[in-house]
Amino acid sequence: MARPLRPAAHPRSAIFAPLGDEGRATRVEKRIAEAIYSGVLADGERLPSEPELAAMLGVATVTAREALVALRAQGLVTTTRGRGGGSFVNRPRHPDDAVLNGRLAATSNVELRDRATLYGVIVAGCAEVAAAYAAEEDVALMRELVLAPDETDAARWRHADAELMLSLAALTQSARLTRELVRLEAAFGALVRLPLMDPGFRTGARLRQVALLDALECADGDAARVQARDHVVQSLAWLLAQKAALPGSGATSDSGGH
Amino acid sequence: MTVQATHDLEPPAAVVATYFSDVFAHLDAMRAAMEALFANGPVSAAEVSDAVAPMAARTLADPRRMGAGFVAARRALSDKALYLAWWQGENRQLLAEAEAPDSGDALDYTRHEWFRVPERTHRPHVAGPYVDYVCTDEYVLTATVPVLVDDQMVGVVGADTLVETLELMVLPSLRAVGEGATVVNGAGRAVVSQSPRIATGSRVDVARSREALGCGDLEFAVVIPA
Numbered sequence: 001m002a003r004p005l006r007p008a009a010h011p012r013s014a015i016f017a018p019l020g021d022e023g024r025a026t027r028v029e030k031r032i033a034e035a036i037y038s039g040v041l042a043d044g045e046r047l048p049s050e051p052e053l054a055a056m057l058g059v060a061t062v063t064a065r066e067a068l069v070a071l072r073a074q075g076l077v078t079t080t081r082g083r084g085g086g087s088f089v090n091r092p093r094h095p096d097d098a099v100l101n102g103r104l105a106a107t108s109n110v111e112l113r114d115r116a117t118l119y120g121v122i123v124a125g126c127a128e129v130a131a132a133y134a135a136e137e138d139v140a141l142m143r144e145l146v147l148a149p150d151e152t153d154a155a156r157w158r159h160a161d162a163e164l165m166l167s168l169a170a171l172t173q174s175a176r177l178t179r180e181l182v183r184l185e186a187a188f189g190a191l192v193r194l195p196l197m198d199p200g201f202r203t204g205a206r207l208r209q210v211a212l213l214d215a216l217e218c219a220d221g222d223a224a225r226v227q228a229r230d231h232v233v234q235s236l237a238w239l240l241a242q243k244a245a246l247p248g249s250g251a252t253s254d255s256g257g258h
Numbered sequence: 259m260t261v262q263a264t265h266d267l268e269p270p271a272a273v274v275a276t277y278f279s280d281v282f283a284h285l286d287a288m289r290a291a292m293e294a295l296f297a298n299g300p301v302s303a304a305e306v307s308d309a310v311a312p313m314a315a316r317t318l319a320d321p322r323r324m325g326a327g328f329v330a331a332r333r334a335l336s337d338k339a340l341y342l343a344w345w346q347g348e349n350r351q352l353l354a355e356a357e358a359p360d361s362g363d364a365l366d367y368t369r370h371e372w373f374r375v376p377e378r379t380h381r382p383h384v385a386g387p388y389v390d391y392v393c394t395d396e397y398v399l400t401a402t403v404p405v406l407v408d409d410q411m412v413g414v415v416g417a418d419t420l421v422e423t424l425e426l427m428v429l430p431s432l433r434a435v436g437e438g439a440t441v442v443n444g445a446g447r448a449v450v451s452q453s454p455r456i457a458t459g460s461r462v463d464v465a466r467s468r469e470a471l472g473c474g475d476l477e478f479a480v481v482i483p484a
Contacts, residue, residue, distance in 0.1 A: 043362065091362055133459055135445065141369065155361075162360045170389040173459030175397040178389045182359045189360025 024059045028067035036076050036089050037103055037190070043091035047077065100194045104239060105246045107191070112239055115188045120232035122181055123165060127212060127228035130171035131221035139217045142167050146209050157196040157205070162189055164209060168228070195238035204234060267439065267471035267480040270431040274441055275474030277322070277427060278401060281417050282382055284317040285403040288415040292328055292405040296412050300336040307343040307352065310415070314345050317417050325394055326417040327353070328405070331377070332368055334412040340364050346394055346418065356392045367392045376404040377411050384476060387421045387449055387459050397421045399449070421458060425450045437482045444477030456483065
């Protein structure tokens with residue numbers, strides 16, 4: 001019997017591989033921060049000790065310590081003393097738009113497209129398969145997740161959209177496909193739903209959600225696939241435009257520029 | 259549904275009925291204990307966990323069970339809005355809270371069939387087959403029994419069984435019947451089928467089935483499809 005894994009195992013060796021020389025503490029910090037945001041390092045997971053971390057990354061212990069101090073300051077790591085103590089991953093709840101914009105600015109266009117491609121293929125595949133299994137009552141339950149057009153809370157839009165995608169995956173009756181989506185949600189879900197801060201984007205997203213559910217109800221796998229895919233394509237287009245409008249790389253401006 | 263007993267559907271029906279009556283015997287003991295606990299006034303998440311832990315462990319002593327425990331109704335506990343005193347997996351790990359993978363937000367499990375049906379009917383229910391992304395991330399059947407205090411549901415006690423586990427138990431007797439014999443749930447979805455053409459989770463036209471036999475008190479039935 002397979003043990004459920006959440007998030008699934010990743011090529012973790014890349015995180016702890018030796019680094020070059022310049023700006024080492026910052027690079028250690030950035031690499032670990034990205035691993036936490038993407039879910040490669042799980043919430044609550046214990047990080048290696050300072051000397052272990054230093055040895056793995058090929059940096060001085062003081063450098064590892066400096067990086068951990070910075071991660072603590074960002075709230076990404078908590079440290080406890082005494083027996084059973086250590087540094088633990090603290091995955092941010094509700095990362096705010098400034099943090100997400102910072103992540104967006106720090107992600108290359110190539111990586112954004114790459115992640116969106118994989119996520120889009122999985123979501124579109126889920127939609128196509130789900131259409132074959134969806135009964136009226138399944139679709140009725142999912143319709144409850146579609147928010148009123150005048151809802152203004154971006155966090156609610158994000159949560160509802162995430163639940164819709166998870167429900168869609170579950171409808172495929174495939175545990176492996178669902179776990180794959182869960183893994184991608186942890187790595188990319190927060191970014192793919194950043195556009196829901198934009199009321200104009202929400203209007204379009206809501207129409208796509210409704211069209212997707214209509215397609216499921218008609219057991220129209222082709223239409224369901226197209227709608228699901230477009231949902232991700234539109235999000236990627238918004239993210240690339242937003243990123244282009246953000247001042248400088250690594251900036252954390254939340255000015256929107258849209 | 260015509261019930262002409264040209265094939266003996268009793269053995270597979272009995273396998274399903276016997277398995278779940280054993281599950282429900284465990285759940286009924288848990289339900290009685292939970293009702294007694296809640297009858298004494300406000301209950302915290304820690305208190306409910308302590309009370310249900312040994313009973314969940316007894317249920318999970320049978321390796322065919324994937325998870326078991328008590329899941330609170332919204333705001334039924336004194337200190338948590340949503341809470342799962344639920345143990346699962348090979349390590350029988352406590353779940354406590356279910357989170358959305360992208361944001362870490364609490365997932366509202368009260369929308370799911372295993373919670374919603376007993377809440378509406380006040381009756382035991384077997385939900386599924388469904389992919390459970392709240393708890394196990396597996397393809398499961400979840401048996402739940404409502405815990406009622408003053409006719410209000412304060413939560414459910416339940417146990418998960420992998421669909422695969424039930425398949426291993428019931429497929430030999432379905433094969434002995436032949437004719438595409440299929441176990442279906444109350445919604446007419448295939449749970450286990452002897453037919454290579456009927457996928458688990460797909461809908462079977464139960465009304466047109468040639469023969470059918472209910473699985474004891476369950477909403478499940480063994481049918482020979484048209």
